[in-house]
Amino acid sequence: MADRSPRPADSYRDFGIDPELVAAPALPDEDESLRLDELTGVPAYLGGAAPAPEVKPGSGVAVLDDEPEPEHEPEAEELAEDEAEAESTAPEPSTLPKPRPRRGRTRASGRSRAQEHRRRGAASTAARTGGTVAALAIVAASVWALGWMPLPQFQAEAVPVSVTPEPGEQLRVCPGPLQQLGVSSDASEITAVGSPTVASAATGGDPETTELGGTGQGSGPSVLALPGMADGEITQLTAAQTVIATGGNASGFSATACMQPTSSQWLLAGDTTVGHTLVIDVVNPGNVEARVNFNTYDESGPVSPSIPETVIAPGERQEISLAGIAPDAASLAIQVTSTGAEVASFLHETITSTLDPVGSDIVGPSALPSTEQVLPGLYVYERAEDDETASTTIGTMVRLANPNDSVTSASLELYGEDGSQTAQIDLELQPNVVIDYPITSLASGNYSVRVDADQPVTISGRVAPMEADEFGWLPSSPTLSDDVMVAVPSGPSATLSLTNFTDEARTVTIDGDEVTLEPNATHRVDAAGEIELVDADGLYAAVSYAAGGRIASFPVQPGNADAEPIQVTR
Secondary structure, eight states, rough: OOOOOOOOOGGGGGGGOOOOGGOOOOOOSTOOBBBHHHSSSSOOOTTSSSSSOOTTTSSSOOOOOOOOOOOOOOHHHHHHHHHHHHHHHHGGGGGGGOOOOOOSSSSSSSOOOHHHHHHHHHHHHHHHHHHHHHHHHHHHHHHHHHHOOOOOOOOOOOOOOOHHHHHHHHEEEEESSSEEEEESSSSOOOEEEEHHHHEEEEESSEEEEEOOOOTTTSOOOOEEOOEEEEEEEEEEEEEEEEEEOTTOOOOOOOEEEOOBBSEEEEOOOOOTTEEEEEEEEEEESSSOOEEEEEEEEEEEEEEEEEEEEEEEOOEEEEEEEEETTTTOOSSSSEEEEEEESBBEEEEEEEEEEEEEEEEEEEEOOBSSSSSEEEEEEEEEEOOOSSTTTTTTEEEEEEEEEOSSOOEEEEEEEETTSSSEEEEEEEEOOOOOOEEEHHHHHHHEEEEEEEEEEEEEEEEEEEEEETTOOOOOEEEOOOOOOOEEEEEOOOOOTTTTEOOOOOOOEEEEEEEEEEEEEOOOOEEEEEEOOEEEEESSSTEEEEEEEETTTTEEEOOOSSOOOSOOEEEEEO
């Protein structure tokens, strides 16, 4: 067995090692108990049953008691002697032997190195955890404080700029003669009836007129064209037509605005009940083909299947009878949409009672769905009883279409020419449904109608004498631009109605005469030929005819819709 004589504890001081760290001997192997008899010659086991022998001081063996003896505090003289002795006997650093590693050593404090390592690790972990918690607390407090503190704000406000685009060529499509079913022996054949009279009004030149899709002069639709700019100025173009249908199975008088082609239109007129015929007429005045789709609605909701998709060649028209699409429908509304070329759409309606014709009309599109719709100068026939379930084939009624997927609340308001409100009816319009509401509570006279709704709707009005021998439709009017030219084709007792549904009085110039309109008021003036309106932006206008058993109306259109100012945000 190797010599394991303990080195005097004080001799480790020569190497700069605290004697207390090496006071306890190390175990040779982890599974071998420390025998004190090898160190001191006394047979005893550390931690065994036998009591440990008394160890003399200075033997080099540390005494481990439950209560360690007080440490001897050296005197100053002893410390001086020890330092002098260490300096005289200290070997060169290169000759120092490497201390042998010791395991399982027990310190004088009663903890092993492993225990001391675990204690220090636990203390370090606790310190790191505490630091993390403190940091998180500081961050949370900072976030909370920033939430309450007013921070500097930097915001760039977008300013809208009014821009007037340079318009292209202006086109106005006139529907031409009345298109009627059942005139010939073939009930499905559509026949042109009557000759149209077209009037136009323009600035910046004379429009060029082209006939489309007819079999002879005046048998088909016509297109008026005018450049959008002339001599650096924006041009204006409006046009309208009248048709007298006489002879055979047709009668009646119609007045229709010639329309600018668009990609979306709404038609509200006619029905397919017994004695009524209804033809939709779609005209493509463009240079490319138009792919046209239709959505049809009646008093029960969407009609399915609707009119099939159709492709219309350039310069052609497509006429479709609605009798097979929506048979026996009392209230109809049709949305027309096109891709490729823009189109113009019209409805041709005729009525016969038994075998006698009792009226006809050619009806253009209503204003696009909006939360406000207006019918200027609608004539109301007085009824004997105020009954909202009264017949809508006679007298005056308003057709309303709700193109939304939810119920729409609408207020139907009527105003006299002086701006006083004469009636208000609150309506709940079911989704995707068309209704006809009769006006039964007013005396005969001219009124202007406004519909305010919480969702976009579209409307039209219908006027018929109580004898039901004629009728006329009035599509809702678009808002006018600043300066407008009005074309008035020939017809009985033509009248222009100009309505102010703004919140303030407006002064408008009509053919050089200034007229002031109070809020909700309507000004009526005899109309013929061309009429110039100045400062009419935001107002509504319509032309109506009523005399000699002839009734017809049409809404006044903007003179150059493509040149309307638009708001651009930079």
